[in-house]
Amino acid sequence: xxxxxxxxxxxxxxxxxxxxxxxxxxxxxxxxxxxxxxxxxxxxxxxxxxxxxxxxxxxxxxxxxxxxxxxxxxxxxxxxxxxxxxxxxxxxxxxxxxxxxxxxxxxxxxxxxxxxxxxxxxxxxxxxxxxxxxxxxxxxxxxxxxxxxxxxxxxxxxxxxxxxxxxxxxxxxxxxxxxxxxxxxxxxxxxxxxxxxxxxxxxxxxxxxxxxxxxxxxxxxxxxxxxxxxxxxxxxxxxxxxxxxxxxxxxxxxxxxxxxxxxxxxxxxxxxxxxxxxxxxxxxxxxxxxxxxxxxxxxxxxxxxxxxxxxxxxxxxxxxxxxxxxxxxxxxxxxxxxxxxxxxxxxxxxxxxxxxxxxxxxxxxxxxxxxxxxxxxxxxxxxxxxxxxxxxxx
Amino acid sequence: xxxxxxxxxxxxxxxxxxxxxxxxxxxxxxxxxxxxxxxxxxxxxxxxxxxxxxxxxxxxxxxxxxxxxxxxxxxxxxxxxxxxxxxxxxxxxxxxxxxxxxxxxxxxxxxxxxxxxxxxxxxxxxxxxxxxxxxxxxxxxxxxxxxxxxxxxxxxxxxxxxxxxxxxxxxxxxxxxxxxxxxxxxxxxxxxxxxxxxxxxxxxxxxxxxxxxxxxxxxxxxxxxxxxxxxxxxxxxxxxxxxxxxxxxxxxxxxxxxxxxxxxxxxxxxxxxxxxxxxxxxxxxxxxxxxxxxxxxxxxxxxxxxxxxxxxxxxxxxxxxxxxxxxxxxxxxxxxxxxxxxxxxxxxxxxxxxxx
Ligand SMILES: Cc1cc2nc3c(=O)[nH]c(=O)nc-3n(C[C@H](O)[C@H](O)[C@H](O)COP(=O)(O)OP(=O)(O)OC[C@H]3O[C@@H](n4cnc5c(N)ncnc54)[C@H](O)[C@@H]3O)c2cc1C
Numbered sequence: 001x002x003x004x005x006x007x008x009x010x011x012x013x014x015x016x017x018x019x020x021x022x023x024x025x026x027x028x029x030x031x032x033x034x035x036x037x038x039x040x041x042x043x044x045x046x047x048x049x050x051x052x053x054x055x056x057x058x059x060x061x062x063x064x065x066x067x068x069x070x071x072x073x074x075x076x077x078x079x080x081x082x083x084x085x086x087x088x089x090x091x092x093x094x095x096x097x098x099x100x101x102x103x104x105x106x107x108x109x110x111x112x113x114x115x116x117x118x119x120x121x122x123x124x125x126x127x128x129x130x131x132x133x134x135x136x137x138x139x140x141x142x143x144x145x146x147x148x149x150x151x152x153x154x155x156x157x158x159x160x161x162x163x164x165x166x167x168x169x170x171x172x173x174x175x176x177x178x179x180x181x182x183x184x185x186x187x188x189x190x191x192x193x194x195x196x197x198x199x200x201x202x203x204x205x206x207x208x209x210x211x212x213x214x215x216x217x218x219x220x221x222x223x224x225x226x227x228x229x230x231x232x233x234x235x236x237x238x239x240x241x242x243x244x245x246x247x248x249x250x251x252x253x254x255x256x257x258x259x260x261x262x263x264x265x266x267x268x269x270x271x272x273x274x275x276x277x278x279x280x281x282x283x284x285x286x287x288x289x290x291x292x293x294x295x296x297x298x299x300x301x302x303x304x305x306x307x308x309x310x311x312x313x314x315x316x317x318x319x320x321x322x323x324x325x326x327x328x329x330x331x332x333x334x335x336x337x338x339x340x341x342x343x344x345x346x347x348x349x350x351x352x353x354x355x356x357x358x359x360x361x362x363x364x365x366x367x368x369x370x371x372x373x374x375x376x377x378x379x380x381x382x383x384x385x386x387x388x389x390x391x392x393x394x
Numbered sequence: 395x396x397x398x399x400x401x402x403x404x405x406x407x408x409x410x411x412x413x414x415x416x417x418x419x420x421x422x423x424x425x426x427x428x429x430x431x432x433x434x435x436x437x438x439x440x441x442x443x444x445x446x447x448x449x450x451x452x453x454x455x456x457x458x459x460x461x462x463x464x465x466x467x468x469x470x471x472x473x474x475x476x477x478x479x480x481x482x483x484x485x486x487x488x489x490x491x492x493x494x495x496x497x498x499x500x501x502x503x504x505x506x507x508x509x510x511x512x513x514x515x516x517x518x519x520x521x522x523x524x525x526x527x528x529x530x531x532x533x534x535x536x537x538x539x540x541x542x543x544x545x546x547x548x549x550x551x552x553x554x555x556x557x558x559x560x561x562x563x564x565x566x567x568x569x570x571x572x573x574x575x576x577x578x579x580x581x582x583x584x585x586x587x588x589x590x591x592x593x594x595x596x597x598x599x600x601x602x603x604x605x606x607x608x609x610x611x612x613x614x615x616x617x618x619x620x621x622x623x624x625x626x627x628x629x630x631x632x633x634x635x636x637x638x639x640x641x642x643x644x645x646x647x648x649x650x651x652x653x654x655x656x657x658x659x660x661x662x663x664x665x666x667x668x669x670x671x672x673x674x675x676x677x678x679x680x681x682x683x684x685x686x687x688x689x690x691x692x693x694x695x696x697x698x699x700x701x702x703x704x705x706x707x708x709x710x711x712x713x714x715x716x717x718x719x720x721x722x723x724x725x726x727x728x729x730x731x732x733x734x735x736x737x738x739x740x741x742x743x744x745x746x747x748x749x750x
Contacts, residue, residue: 134710136642159711203716205706205725207428271522271739280738332699335728336736339520340545343732344578344586345428353576354588355517355544364581364732368725371706372714379710381652 003297005072013076020084023049029085033260034359035366037208038087040165044120046087051118057094064102064114071306075247075299082252083259090162093117093124096240097170100187104228104236113189127157127171127190127214128237135382137172138181138234142216144173144188146223151175151188153196153219159376163199163212167192172233185233189225196220204372206365241378248316248377249299249323254292257330261285264337264360275337284333291326298322314390317383324373324380334360335367397672403467406449410468413444414475420719427478427583431551438479442506450485455492456500462678465613466620466671473624476723478584482733483511483548485617487556489610490567494599499554499569510554512614513543513570513589514607520545521735521743523558523565523604528591530559530566530598537598539568539591547733549587550577557589557596558607567603568596582725609679612687615734616678619671619690622730626664626701629723633657633705636712636720647708656704663697670694685747688740695737698727 005013028042050056058074060066069077082088089095098117101109116122133140142155153173160169169190176184190197196219202211228236265276265285275281302315335342337360344354346361354361374380399407418437426434441447449464451457465485472481487510488503502508516527528541539559549555555570575587600606634657637648647653667690674690677683702724706713713721731737 129711132641134642136644139642139644205714205716205721207716211711269518270520271518272525278738278742280741328703336731336738338732339736339739340515340732341517343545343580343582343729344588345581346578354578355542364729368581368728369714371703374707375710375714380707381650384652 003300005076009072009076012073013080016077016080017084019053019055020080020086023053024084024086025049028087030359032085032087033256035362035369037210040123043087043090043165047089047120050089051120056089056118057098059095060098060102060114064098064110065118071303075303078247079252079255082250083256085256088253090123090165092126092161092166092170093122096126097124100170100227100236100240103239104187104232108224109227122168123162123166125160125163125166125169125212127160127169129159130156131158131213135379137237138185140172140174140185142171142173144175144186144221146175147220149223150220151223151226153188153190153216153221156213156215158202158211158213160199160212160214161210163192163214164201164209169197169214170227172237175230175233178231182234184231185237186230187227187233187236188221189227190216190219190221194219194221204369206369208365208369210369242316249295249319250327250373251292251296251299251323254295254323254326254330257327257334258285258289258292260359261330261334261337264334264357267357268337268339270339281333281337288326288329288333291322291329295319295322295326314387317378317386320377321380321383321387327373328370331367331370335363338363399467400463403463406464407467407471410444410446410471411474413440414471414477418475418477420476420722423476423478424583424716424722428579430577430585432577432579432583432585433479433551435551437477438509439506441479441481442504446481447484447488447506448504450488451492451500451504456497457488457492457504460489462613462616462675465617466675469617469620470624473621473726474628476625476628476719476726480509480511480548480552480585482614482617483546483552484509486512486610486614487552487554489613490556490599490603490606491554491569493603493606493610494567496569496599502553508553509548509551510556511546511548511552511587512556512558512610513546513549514558514611515543515545517542517544521739523607526558526560526565528557528559530561530568530596533593533595537568537596538593539570539596540593541591543589543591545733546575546587546589548585549573549575549589550585552587555589556599557591558603559591559596561601564602565604565607566601567599567607569599570594570596580729582722582729608684611734612683613678615687615691616671616674618730618733619667619674619694622694622698622727623664623667623671625723625726625730626660626667626698629701629705629720629727630657630660630664632720632723633660633708636709640710653708656708660701660704663700667694667697685744688735688743691735692737692740692744695731695740698730702727 055067057066062068130140144151144153171188172185173188174184175186178184196217198215199212201209268275341356342364448457449459452460491499530537530539555573557568575589577587580586640647670690670693674686677686706724712718
């Protein structure tokens with residue numbers, strides 16, 4: 001048994017850390033630490049810096065512009081990024097569509113679309129969910145009917161994350177009615193400025209605008225925008241959703257959030273004692289850190305298994321479940337630490353006149369928004385169903 | 395043993411429920427809850443005409459109620475309708491003003507002509523009264539206050555502030571009229587204020603008000619717990635309705651046993667909260683009150699978070715949207731824990747055994 005990384009892996013970590021120290025813009029890291037919304041420009045600025053270094057598309061093969069990392073290196077990179085306060089890059093182009101195109105795309109699609117993802121010319125969003133098709137994604141109704149060299153697309157997608165920043169959307173659409181609903185689904189790329197495509201904002205629990213709904217009314221999409229074969233969409237979607245799982249536990253984010261909590265607790269006094277010395281808070285923080293340390297090791301165990309080629313099964317579901325539980329628990333701890341000061345909404349965070357620490361002013365809204373962690377990416381109930389199926393199968 | 399409401403309380407509860415359901419909606423609430431004055435003055439006036447502020451103080455002090463049970467009945471209805479009107483601040487301030495013999499002001503509060511709020515907590519004070527940093531000093535025959543007060547619920551738009559400050563003798567209460575406050579919306583809506591005092595002249599209400607102040611705060615805590623019970627009850631109902639109506643995998647979500655069990659756990663927590671609230675109400679005014687109030691506030695804090703989080707989870711994406719009313723009930727339940735001492739503060743009070 002050896003819990004340590006190899007000398008090479010440690011050297012890699014040092015180089016990543018040095019790069020981040022040198023290149024991560026402080027204004028962007030500050031926003032991330034304060035749970036503030038990032039602008040499109042913030043993302044693109046950081047994206048360009050990573051791209052110049054060749055570290056942007058961590059999961060892509062080298063010939064398409066990926067860094068050629070193995071799973072351990074990807075893990076170290078993701079963890080260091082999270083710890084430093086680097087933004088979590090939206091996964092839609094980089095972690096989802098990219099690998100799909102590399103595996104299923106035509107040569108032409110790879111040549112034109114992959115570079116545009118790296119350069120930030122295209123910002124993709126994900127059009128899978130519909131009002132009637134959430135956990136039961138296969139029941140989706142948006143349909144694409146063949147008309148010469150085009151598909152005519154009708155229907156509605158929803159919960160489209162950061163669609164307001166995007167110019168393109170990859171969709172699952174129904175192309176034929178089969179007995180098994182999974183059978184008639186195709187994977188289609190759509191320009192958002194196509195006539196007949198309309199996006200509307202959805203306001204979320206924290207008052208912010210992060211997701212959208214997208215309506216398709218007789219939108220004409222060239223057949224050349226199909227990825228893979230017609231009616232092969234379900235297999236592609238499954239590949240997309242299971243492709244990158246090393247960072248699913250979000251251990252790095254939890255470590256950063258815990259450090260942020262420690263810092264806050266050390267600076268706050270409540271009823272005559274530093275919060276860090278409050279017995280209830282001290283006990284809770286110690287328990288969460290214990291869970292987090294166990295999770296860190298669980299994550300490494302899964303990672304080692306993946307390196308050894310024996311990964312899969314319920315492992316990633318367990319990482320998603322526990323990972324989101326720990327992250328949400330830390331969000332709760334952080335909000336609770338503020339006591340009465342979590343209540344007021346500071347209108348201008350940078351110079352609010354309230355006695356809430358500026359960097360913590362979004363603690364309550366961020367806690368509420370992060371309830372999403374256990375809903376999207378396959379809800380925690382669905383993850384439990386997956387594990388149960390595996391444990392109880394005949 | 396009889397756990398039924400008295401006939402009077404039954405009438406009070408039904409009247410208020412009907413009024414709120416006829417005259418308010420979550421959408422309407424949200425239109426006023428996040429911008430100054432963070433509530434609807436018309437609705438507050440209508441509620442006062444209905445007599446809710448009058449029910450905050452006893453008959454011999456100019457009101458027509460004032461028992462802990464009156465307060466619980468009223469706040470449970472306010473919570474059930476997610477009413478954002480500034481009842482909490484008015485309640486605590488009215489009690490203290492009545493104690494101080496200021497029936498002239500209490501009358502205005504009851505009539506809805508003016509509002510009042512209580513400024514007791516500070517940047518470093520969340521649930522206890524010591525060590526209080528705000529001091530009161532005699533100056534030229536009057537009093538001046540220096541310090542900073544935060545977490546003043548209902549402060550925006552209040553004509554009167556009852557302010558707690560340290561005097562030579564203990565903790566005194568002072569009155570400020572037309573105060574200058576820093577106003578903000580709460581994360582779940584409603585108004586909150588902070589107050590910076592710098593040799594600010596104030597009128598003395600009483601020199602030593604520690605026990606009265608604790609009693610008013612405990613009544614405020616009972617009010618919050620009752621509000622939470624009302625909100626929990628509405629939210630559990632909404633969750634059941636949603637699961638009955640939402641279909642995935644060709645059947646109603648309510649047919650999945652894993653989800654049914656989650657709702658059963660929510661209901662169980664709600665029943666526990668109802669019970670601990672009854673206990674706190676029954677002990678109010680006895681030496682045992684602080685301990686029972688702290689038990690209620692601790693349990694409601696824990697259960698409120700659980701019910702809020704589970705209801706969001708069971709709704710899926712819909713539960714995350716601003717448009718869905720249940721979202722705002724969930725937020726209210728979580729934020730109630732931040733008011734007048736949270737579950738940790740009250741756990742400490744229970745463990746210390748004194749809770750006084
Ligand atoms: C903030 C946010 C961002 C998102 N971004 C995107 C995006 O960019 N693109 C995209 O396509 N989608 C996105 N989604 C959608 C997300 O994938 C869905 O919300 C998710 O699949 C759940 O579907 P639903 O919301 O319809 O809930 P439902 O499927 O209706 O589920 C409601 C509840 O029932 C439970 N449930 C459902 N079926 C079962 C079962 N069989 N057994 C037990 N419990 C069950 C669920 O776990 C949940 O608790 C996003 C969602 C959110 C909240």
